[in-house]
Amino acid sequence: MAASSRAQVLDLYRAMLRESKHFSAYNYRTYAVRRIRDAFRENKNVKDPVEIQALVNKAKRDLGIIRRQNAVKIAPTQRPRGIPTESVRNQQ
Amino acid sequence: MLLRTAWRRAAAAVPVAPGPNSTAPTRGLRLRGTLRALLAATVPAGADLPPWRGDAPEYYTASLFLVDHATQSDVPSATATPPQAESELRPLYMDVQATTPLDPRVLDAMIPYLVNYYGNPHSRTHAYGWESEAAMEHARQQVASLIGADPREIIFTSGATESNNIAIKELESAIQPDTSLVSVMTVNNEIGVKQPIAEIGRICSSRKVYFHTDAAQAVGKIPLDVNDMKIDLMSISGHKIYGPKGVGAIYIRRRPRVRVEALQSGGGQERGMRSGTVPTPLVVGLGAACEVAQQEMEYDHKRISKLAERLTQKIMKSLPDVVMNGDPEHHYPGCINLSFAYVEGESLLMALKDVALSSGSACTSASLEPSYVLRAIGTDEDLAHSSIRFGIGRFTTEEEVDYTVEKCIHHVKRLREMSPLWEMVQDGIDLKSIKWTQH
Numbered sequence: 001m002a003a004s005s006r007a008q009v010l011d012l013y014r015a016m017l018r019e020s021k022h023f024s025a026y027n028y029r030t031y032a033v034r035r036i037r038d039a040f041r042e043n044k045n046v047k048d049p050v051e052i053q054a055l056v057n058k059a060k061r062d063l064g065i066i067r068r069q070n071a072v073k074i075a076p077t078q079r080p081r082g083i084p085t086e087s088v089r090n091q092q
Numbered sequence: 093m094l095l096r097t098a099w100r101r102a103a104a105a106v107p108v109a110p111g112p113n114s115t116a117p118t119r120g121l122r123l124r125g126t127l128r129a130l131l132a133a134t135v136p137a138g139a140d141l142p143p144w145r146g147d148a149p150e151y152y153t154a155s156l157f158l159v160d161h162a163t164q165s166d167v168p169s170a171t172a173t174p175p176q177a178e179s180e181l182r183p184l185y186m187d188v189q190a191t192t193p194l195d196p197r198v199l200d201a202m203i204p205y206l207v208n209y210y211g212n213p214h215s216r217t218h219a220y221g222w223e224s225e226a227a228m229e230h231a232r233q234q235v236a237s238l239i240g241a242d243p244r245e246i247i248f249t250s251g252a253t254e255s256n257n258i259a260i261k262e263l264e265s266a267i268q269p270d271t272s273l274v275s276v277m278t279v280n281n282e283i284g285v286k287q288p289i290a291e292i293g294r295i296c297s298s299r300k301v302y303f304h305t306d307a308a309q310a311v312g313k314i315p316l317d318v319n320d321m322k323i324d325l326m327s328i329s330g331h332k333i334y335g336p337k338g339v340g341a342i343y344i345r346r347r348p349r350v351r352v353e354a355l356q357s358g359g360g361q362e363r364g365m366r367s368g369t370v371p372t373p374l375v376v377g378l379g380a381a382c383e384v385a386q387q388e389m390e391y392d393h394k395r396i397s398k399l400a401e402r403l404t405q406k407i408m409k410s411l412p413d414v415v416m417n418g419d420p421e422h423h424y425p426g427c428i429n430l431s432f433a434y435v436e437g438e439s440l441l442m443a444l445k446d447v448a449l450s451s452g453s454a455c456t457s458a459s460l461e462p463s464y465v466l467r468a469i470g471t472d473e474d475l476a477h478s479s480i481r482f483g484i485g486r487f488t489t490e491e492e493v494d495y496t497v498e499k500c501i502h503h504v505k506r507l508r509e510m511s512p513l514w515e516m517v518q519d520g521i522d523l524k525s526i527k528w529t530q531h
Contacts, residue, residue, distance in 0.1 A: 023196075025193075026489075027185070027193065027487035027488075027489070028193075028196055028487065030487070030489045031486065031487045032196075034489075035391075038391070062197075065196060065197055065200045066196070068200055068203075069196045069199065069200055
């Protein structure tokens with residue numbers, strides 16, 4: 001398989017960021033966006049094509065994970081009983 | 093070319109691409125076929141990994157997870173609409189020492205074993221058992237490689253508490269001259285202090301004494317090697333490292349052999365040391381959490397140190413009379429225990445109601461006594477009552493830290509305004525010189 005081109009890597013980067021923004025949980029969303037940015041930035045100067053391909057493959061697997069996790073509706077739908085429904089922060 | 097994940101459009105438009113894993117069981121649900129095609133087109137053709145590594149997407153159907161009874165929306169919208177879940181606000185989570193959220197990568201690894209590959213790993217006669225056992229052994233390898241152990245030295249338990257009990261039980265009664273076992277927490281869960289494990293290990297092995305450490309808060313966060321540190325027994329907890337609750341492991345050294353007695357008897361699973369069916373989904377989660385922790389350890393440590401520095405600097409700069417409990421040099425940055433003088437800890441916690449915090453260990457929080465840890469390090473009674481523990485983890489953001497700091501400063505100032513002790517201190521009275529009358 002030919003080594004990934006710069007354009008492919010950038011496409012992958014954009015796709016991962018796009019998918020990460022769909023996480024409904026704030027902490028997962030911010031972590032995914034931040035981690036993806038930092039990981040791509042850190043590996044910016046890798047020259048070895050074998051290593052690049054390994055990194056790209058891992059990124060594609062992670063993209064799959066993000067997509068699958070977004071497909072699972074993990075948002076709290078049934079509020080636990082006994083907890084008041086008004087937003088806590090608005091009481092400040 | 094990357095596809096949009098709008099299910100209805102995809103169902104109509106996507107051509108059925110040949111999936112890379114044609115050996116995986118097909119169950120004939122129409123929507124699943126569409127999903128397979130959809131996701132198969134995004135899995136690179138070279139990635140031929142066994143299905144239990146979570147790469148084969150066939151285990152999902154969209155219909156299984158369309159649970160939104162409250163709002164009656166029927167399609168999991170992965171389009172560009174903003175997520176609706178956050179319309180209901182919940183407190184910020186700053187209590188990672190109590191428990192941690194699941195990392196999405198861990199959940200992704202677990203779901204196949206909750207939904208499809210649900211066999212009992214001890215069933216020897218069919219594929220369900222074999223695949224479940226293979227997953228269990230893979231998870232065992234993942235846990236072992238995080239701590240530099242051999243997979244045969246890892247026994248799965250229900251958590252660090254059970255592991256601790258197994259470790260201590262038999263060895264207490266073993267016949268040894270003086271001590272038979274030294275048991276130390278690697279990273280304290282209340283003040284975050286790191287114990288000098290390597291030194292203790294060296295001393296124990298030279299005196300031929302067993303060394304056990306409860307590494308629940310340390311595994312995956314600081315580098316640990318059971319051979320370098322001469323550890324004989326180690327307790328590991330799943331839910332402290334972004335894994336599932338209800339699972340843990342105990343590391344039991346094989347060379348030289350450490351003998352322990354089983355706590356629960358039964359079918360002899362886990363080499364007879366812990367009977368009971370091993371919960372495959374949970375141990376797969378634990379294994380995945382350990383693998384993720386190994387990869388992310390350096391990055392997380394750097395980030396958490398930075399955030400911890402930010403939190404303590406901001407608080408100490410804006411508030412006088414704040415003490416950080418625990419040795420600042422040998423300290424895990426993600427656990428910050430601060431005592432705010434002249435402010436009662438519980439009232440500060442109540443005031444900070446939109447941040448989830450704790451004042452001391454969750455396992456002892458029901459009692460009103462000040463923490464035994466703080467008492468042990470010689471903290472004054474009054475300061476021990478005013479301590480708050482801030483937990484910073486992998487998913488903590490800078491905004492959360494800033495918000496917590498701001499609220500904390502605001503409420504400490506407000507509570508101090510109300511405090512007569514603070515007034516006296518401002519007037520220059522030395523509180524220790526006061527003779528409180530007794531009624």
